[in-house]
Amino acid sequence: xxxxxxxxxxxxxxxxxxxxxxxxxxxxxxxxxxxxxxxxxxxxxxxxxxxxxxxxxxxxxxxxxxxxxxxxxxxxxxxxxxxxxxxxxxxxxxxxxxxxxxxxxxxxxxxxxxxxxxxxxxxxxxxxxxxxxxxxxxxxxxxxxxxxxxxxxxxxxxxxxxxxxxxxxxxxxxxxxxxxxxxxxxxxxxxxxxxxxxxxxxxxxxxxxxxxxxxxxxxxxxxxxxxxxxxxxxxxxxxxxxxxxxxxxxxxxxxxxxxxxxxxxxxxxxxxxxxxxxxxxxxxxxxxxxxxxxxxxxxxxxxxxxxxxxxxxxxxxxxxxxxxxxxxxxxxxxxxxxxxxxxxxxxxxxxxxxxxxxxxxxxxxxxxxxxxxxxxxxxxxxxxxxxxxxxxxxxxxxxxxxxxxxxxxxxxxxxxxxxxxxxxxxxxxxxxxxxxxxxxxxxxxxxxxxxxxxxxxxxxxxx
Amino acid sequence: xxxxxxxxxxxxxxxxxxxxxxxxxxxxxxxxxxxxxxxxxxxxxxxxxxxxxxxxxxxxxxxxxxxxxxxxxxxxxxxxxxxxxxxxxxxxxxxxxxxxxxxxxxxxxxxxxxxxxxxxxxxxxxxxxxxxxxxxxxxxxxxxxxxxxxxxxxxxxxxxxxxxxxxxxxxxxxxxxxxxxxxxxxxxxxxxxxxxxxxxxxxxxxxxxxxxxxxxxxxxxxxxxxx
Numbered sequence: 095x096x097x098x099x100x101x102x103x104x105x106x107x108x109x110x111x112x113x114x115x116x117x118x119x120x121x122x123x124x125x126x127x128x129x130x131x132x133x134x135x136x137x138x139x140x141x142x143x144x145x146x147x148x149x150x151x152x153x154x155x156x157x158x159x160x161x162x163x164x165x166x167x168x169x170x171x172x173x174x175x176x177x178x179x180x181x182x183x184x185x186x187x188x189x190x191x192x193x194x195x196x197x198x199x200x201x202x203x204x205x206x207x208x209x210x211x212x213x214x215x216x217x218x219x220x221x222x223x224x225x226x227x228x229x230x231x232x233x234x235x236x237x238x239x240x241x242x243x244x245x246x247x248x249x250x251x252x253x254x255x256x257x258x259x260x261x262x263x264x265x266x267x268x269x270x271x272x273x274x275x276x277x278x279x280x281x282x283x284x285x286x287x288x289x290x291x292x293x294x295x296x297x298x299x300x301x302x303x304x305x306x307x308x309x310x311x312x313x314x315x316x317x318x319x320x321x322x323x324x325x326x327x328x329x330x331x332x333x334x335x336x337x338x339x340x341x342x343x344x345x346x347x348x349x350x351x352x353x354x355x356x357x358x359x360x361x362x363x364x365x366x367x368x369x370x371x372x373x374x375x376x377x378x379x380x381x382x383x384x385x386x387x388x389x390x391x392x393x394x395x396x397x398x399x400x401x402x403x404x405x406x407x408x409x410x411x412x413x414x415x416x417x418x419x420x421x422x423x424x425x426x427x428x429x430x431x432x433x434x435x436x437x438x439x440x441x442x443x444x445x446x447x448x449x450x451x452x453x454x455x456x457x458x459x460x461x462x463x464x465x466x467x468x469x470x471x472x473x474x475x476x477x478x479x480x481x482x483x484x485x486x487x488x489x490x491x492x493x494x495x496x497x498x499x500x501x502x503x504x505x506x507x508x509x510x511x512x513x514x515x516x517x518x519x520x521x522x523x524x525x526x527x528x529x530x531x532x533x534x535x536x537x538x539x540x541x542x543x544x545x546x547x548x549x550x551x552x553x554x555x556x557x
Numbered sequence: 558x559x560x561x562x563x564x565x566x567x568x569x570x571x572x573x574x575x576x577x578x579x580x581x582x583x584x585x586x587x588x589x590x591x592x593x594x595x596x597x598x599x600x601x602x603x604x605x606x607x608x609x610x611x612x613x614x615x616x617x618x619x620x621x622x623x624x625x626x627x628x629x630x631x632x633x634x635x636x637x638x639x640x641x642x643x644x645x646x647x648x649x650x651x652x653x654x655x656x657x658x659x660x661x662x663x664x665x666x667x668x669x670x671x672x673x674x675x676x677x678x679x680x681x682x683x684x685x686x687x688x689x690x691x692x693x694x695x696x697x698x699x700x701x702x703x704x705x706x707x708x709x710x711x712x713x714x715x716x717x718x719x720x721x722x723x724x725x726x727x728x729x730x731x732x733x734x735x736x737x738x739x740x741x742x743x744x745x746x747x748x749x750x751x752x753x754x755x756x757x758x759x760x761x762x763x764x765x766x767x768x769x770x771x772x773x774x775x776x777x778x779x780x781x782x783x784x
Contacts, residue, residue, distance in 0.1 A: 379662070383662055403644075403778075405749050405750065406749070406750035406753065407750075407753055408753045408754070408756070408757045410757065410760075410767060410768045411753065411756070411757065411775050413768050414767075414768050414769055414770050414775065415775050415777055417768075417769060418769075418770075418774070428768050428769060430767075430768035432761065432767070436750055436753065436754070441777045441778065442644065442777050442778060445777060547750065548748070548750055550750070550751065550754055551741060551745075551748075551751055
């Protein structure tokens with residue numbers, strides 16, 4: 095605690111204490127004056143002045159030095175009970191005493207003050223440090239503000255409330271002192287304090303408010319930046335959705351409507367024509383379904399609520415389910431080794447990733463497509479290969495970007511398929527890469543890390 | 558012989574009802590339709606359908622609640638039509654007593670196959686077939702004999718128990734949780750990898766191409782289906 099402001103040591107009280115001490119020593123000295131010489135009593139007074147010095151500022155020390163010199167002279171130095179001093183040597187002694195008392199008392203007092211300041215500085219530094227720690231520890235302003243308010247109450251005594259700009263001040267706010275919590279540019283909150291504050295404490299609290307102000311301003315700016323980024327991304331997503339709805343969905347829809355009305359046409363009754371129409375209908379509907387699926391997958395992946403459901407799965411089961419769900423009339427060759435380790439993955443998401451690679455390969459070429467699973471020591475690879483025209487090298491780097499579409503590719507995509515793949519593989523801490531194959535076509539490879547699969551139950555009862 | 562061909566469709570979408578009517582009647586079923594949950598529940602009690610096709614997105618009640626209400630008094634097979642492709646909701650549907658589910662958009666051949674399975678299953682409930690036969694696969698449950706591609710297949714005890722449980726509900730999803738608990742005991746409910754390993758073993762023994770299974774089909778996150 096800060097002694098300078100404490101009422102116990104304030105103002106006139108200090109002089110009163112000095113007076114009492116010197117009077118006490120006088121009484122004791124008087125009682126012992128027969129056995130002790132007056133010079134020894136001088137030392138007692140000097141000790142008293144030191145004592146005053148170690149508790150007080152310069153004023154009371156001077157007061158104690160002067161008072162004790164007078165008392166010593168009047169009561170003890172012969173001739174006693176007069177201010178006169180008979181011996182020249184006693185006169186020198188008395189003057190010397192006074193000077194020594196003043197100087198040493200003042201020195202003691204000053205060194206004590208230094209010490210006190212240092213302690214106060216340390217306390218302040220500690221206090222500020224605790225507050226910084228609170229700020230770092232709690233990311234939500236509401237949390238660290240309530241914590242800091244408690245610290246301030248403990249440190250300064252009183253009642254402390256932080257009120258953010260959009261909150262109401264405490265009841266009977268006129269009884270509080272108000273500190274503005276501001277950063278460089280704007281005030282983000284106010285601090286209400288009810289209780290007595292010294293100048294030092296006030297200064298300290300202003301410093302704390304400044305620190306909090308800067309922090310709040312920074313978190314506000316960060317949040318605003320994040321919001322802007324998110325908004326931009328969601329605007330792009332909306333734009334893509336809009337484009338998709340207007341183009342990617344309308345195109346197959348046009349086909350659906352066209353084929354449907356063709357069915358009404360008399361001339362379309364030949365079985366050959368009808369089978370073409372149904373194939374067209376199914377194709378268009380499938381395309382619409384894929385576009386909708388992509389948009390839903392992407393919005394699900396970009397929402398923060400996405401939870402990965404990782405379990406140990408059989409990679410060949412994944413291939414089987416993916417191919418079965420895809421149900422493509424086109425030939426897809428699957429090369430799957432008989433013995434494969436279990437891989438920890440979110441089955442549904444990996445199914446989406448593989449299906450997207452396969453659909454991509456099927457869409458961009460009419461040539462055969464194959465999928466191969468390769469097991470290494472520490473990783474498992476899924477390779478999807480086509481025999482199309484490949485991808486121009488300059489576009490390879492951007493191919494997994496959201497919304498990116500290689501110029502000159504046929505329509506029917508949202509530019510989301512491959513970025514969905516990348517998103518899913520990233521969630522699995524895996525890698526996805528693309529390269530052109532030596533002769534023709536492209537190869538996409540998903541690499542997933544292999545872990546240590548859990549143990550299996552024993553099975554010894556063979557039949 | 559009683560013909561089990563009366564199907565009640567509860568769906569608020571008139572175009573879907575029309576589509577189903579054309580297709581179901583073409584396949585020899587009689588279709589009764591309801592556009593709301595209330596009308597559906599009334600019809601279910603009065604016309605005695607042999608199967609109910611229930612859409613989950615009804616305007617006047619939650620499909621799941623309709624299913625639960627039906628299950629209070631009847632065991633009529635219920636096939637659920639849903640747009641929700643999330644695993645947990647499928648499990649929820651099976652737990653609430655649905656016989657099967659079909660995700661929208663669905664193909665008519667798929668729906669027809671599911672309807673057939675659900676109706677046949679009810680017909681067989683009294684005395685389950687001791688023999689399951691499908692394409693190149695033949696399972697004699699009583700003799701514990703399995704033949705695939707014309708060859709006798711040797712299965713371990715666990716493999717056979719697994720296959721038997723699938724064969725007892727042919728064409729229907731058997732939930733992962735049920736299989737784990739029934740074969741390995743209650744504590745094994747979270748050890749899905751047991752099942753995946755043994756399903757893998759089984760496929761190697763009975764499927765012509767284990768990576769393109771034709772008999773043991775995986776329903777991701779839900780369970781397995783024997784075709």
